[in-house]
Amino acid sequence: MILLDGKKLSEKILAQLKKQVSQLQKKPVLAMILVGDDPASAIYVRRKKIFCEEVGIISKTLKLPARTSEKKLLAIIDKLNKDKNVTAIMVQLPLSGHMSKNKIIEAINPRKDADCLHPANYGKFAQVDENYSVVAPATPFGIIKLLEEYKIKIEGKHAVVVGRSNIVGKPAAQLLLSRGATVTICHRHTKNLAAFTRQADILVVAVGKRNLIRGNMMKKGVVVIDVGMNRFGKKIFGDVDFPSVSKKASFISPVPGGVGPTTIAILLWNTVQLAHLDSRLDSVNPRRTSRLAKRAKK
Numbered sequence: 001m002i003l004l005d006g007k008k009l010s011e012k013i014l015a016q017l018k019k020q021v022s023q024l025q026k027k028p029v030l031a032m033i034l035v036g037d038d039p040a041s042a043i044y045v046r047r048k049k050i051f052c053e054e055v056g057i058i059s060k061t062l063k064l065p066a067r068t069s070e071k072k073l074l075a076i077i078d079k080l081n082k083d084k085n086v087t088a089i090m091v092q093l094p095l096s097g098h099m100s101k102n103k104i105i106e107a108i109n110p111r112k113d114a115d116c117l118h119p120a121n122y123g124k125f126a127q128v129d130e131n132y133s134v135v136a137p138a139t140p141f142g143i144i145k146l147l148e149e150y151k152i153k154i155e156g157k158h159a160v161v162v163g164r165s166n167i168v169g170k171p172a173a174q175l176l177l178s179r180g181a182t183v184t185i186c187h188r189h190t191k192n193l194a195a196f197t198r199q200a201d202i203l204v205v206a207v208g209k210r211n212l213i214r215g216n217m218m219k220k221g222v223v224v225i226d227v228g229m230n231r232f233g234k235k236i237f238g239d240v241d242f243p244s245v246s247k248k249a250s251f252i253s254p255v256p257g258g259v260g261p262t263t264i265a266i267l268l269w270n271t272v273q274l275a276h277l278d279s280r281l282d283s284v285n286p287r288r289t290s291r292l293a294k295r296a297k298k
């Protein structure tokens with residue numbers, strides 16, 4: 001059994017990004033909005049900040065109290081959308097129930113949508129040619145990068161995805177499908193889950209329930225991607241029972257150290273793509289270029 005080392009892969013991606021950022025005229029700026037004081041969300045945002053520093057991306061964290069109104073948050077996003085110095089915006093999810101997640105996501109300018117959540121980006125991404133979108137959903141794209149890094153063939157394989165959320169399950173299924181896998185998606189209402197997981201050549205589990213998947217629910221040689229992050233005290237566990245699953249799997253992504261670090265690396269990858277887009281748009285914006293030309297003459 002081989003561990004799919006997401007930490008090592010993320011370091012490789014970050015090194016590439018660092019090089020790209022050093023070649024950009026303007027350092028990208030990622031604005032991260034954190035509403036409330038959920039400890040797990042605060043840890044994720046802190047980690048993203050550390051990764052940004054490594055790459056040379058400027059990160060700005062806007063910490064807002066849990067009681068922040070939807071109207072106030074929309075106004076903050078509007079300001080960030082208009083701020084020429086901000087390259088990308090990320091709102092840490094989940095948001096508290098008094099806000100409409102859809103309304104907040106749709107308020108982000110698609111050209112600054114670091115998470116690829118805006119329907120304009122997600123819709124493009126969901127086309128057969130996913131390169132149509134500049135950005136990609138971070139966790140699922142990280143999963144594909146992890147499979148590619150270990151030269152795991154996707155085409156012709158049966159991929160079973162457990163979980164159908166908009167941020168992980170569905171886009172992961174989409175990416176596997178566009179790479180030629182035959183995909184089955186399971187969810188809360190799937191009857192006899194094990195009957196499906198046992199058919200998987202590639203099994204992606206994104207549910208949020210510790211030990212949901214055990215070794216007796218899979219065939220030998222399966223590639224297991226464990227996306228789950230279940231916190232117990234200071235420890236994090238995935239959705240699969242590692243001791244029994246590791247006896248059956250040929251490859252497995254550990255928790256922590258698997259999908260988590262690659263997700264952050266792809267978020268920064270998205271930020272750098274948006275910075276490239278921004279600079280391309282700048283170079284074709286006549287008002288901006290003439291302003292720059294005037295400044296250069298001074």
Ligand code: NAP
Nearest residue numbers: 139163164165168187188206207208227228229259260263
């Ligand atoms: P989510 O929105 O809560 O979705 C969970 C999915 O699991 C739903 O589709 C749900 O089905 C399904 N489900 C629930 N119970 C099930 C069961 N008994 N059998 C089969 N399916 C079941 O969660 P999410 O945002 O996708 O996240 C999933 C997990 O991944 C969480 O632990 C989260 O912390 C973790 N995560 C990790 C990263 C990372 O970077 N490593 C990133 C994102 C998320 P229904 O749709 O029918 O309700």
